[in-house]
Amino acid sequence: MARPRKFDEQGVLRDVRDQFWAVGYEATSLxxxxxxxxxxxxxLYGAFGDKHKLFMRTLDDYVTDSCAGMRQSLDESERAIDGxxxxxxxxxxxxxxxxxxxxSTTELAATDVEVAERARQxxxxxxxxxxxxxxxxQREGDLPDGLDAVAFARTLQTAQQGLVYMGRSGLPAERLAGVAQDLADRLLSAR
Known part of the structure; x- marks a missing residue:
């Protein structure tokens, strides 16, 4: 009969994720x-499988948590434009x-089909x-009715991820915030 686990699974996953996040998948050793x-x-392997399975678990958990937080933030905004x-x-x-x-997408998607598919999803x-x-x-009157919502969502996502990328490159925080504000003013100005 298997022994019960005597560790905080979510804590372990968080710590492992932080290691992968800090240096990347390839640079993280056993x-x-x-x-x-x-x-x-x-x-570690008995609980989570090999390094790749462990990594995928941390990525899946991150996506689940991030999307839940994003959904809540968008839904709870008084006006959608603010969200x-x-x-x-x-x-x-x-x-x-x-x-x-x-x-993770930048590091692995070109060579790891599973990461590429999860990222796409x-x-x-x-x-x-x-x-x-x-x-x-649009229903609240803050964006034009004729705007293709999905196409515009992709534009906003691309702009948001561009900001993430530029922040990762070392652009100073105040300059990055200025670029973000300029994008918000141009793309999401009140009608």
Whole structure:
């Protein structure tokens, strides 16, 4: 009979994710994973599988949590246009660390089919959420009725991810915030 686990699974996943996030998948060794998790190799692999499965679990958890937070932020905005501005401006907040999904996509999607597919699904899910907010902003009179909500959501997502990328490159925070504000003013100005 298997022994019950005696560790905080979510805490281990968070610590492992932070290791991958800090240096990337390829640069993270098994020794790094055992160090940050506090688990031995056998326990780590017994609980989560190999390095790739562990990485995919952290990526899936990150996407789930991030999308839930994004959905809540968009849905709870008093006006949809404010939620869309917040979404766009959030790209200026990650700076050097970047976005775990974006970093993982950049590092692995060209060579890892599973990462590429998960990233595509995640980004399409984000586009769907943003498109819903665009439609709401149209109903509220803050965006033109004739605007293609899905196409515009992709534009906003691309702009937001561009801000993430520029923050990762070392652009100073105040300059990045200025670019984000300029994008918000140009793309999401009141009618």
């Amino acid at each position: 020794d790094d994973l055992t160090r940050v998790s506090g688990l031995g190799r056998g326990s 869309l501005r917040g979404f766009l401006m959030s790209g200026a907040g990650s700076l050097r660390q970047g976005c775990y999904l974006a970093n 995640a980004y399409e899910g984000i586009v769907g959420m943003v498109a819903d907010a665009v439609k709401r902003a």
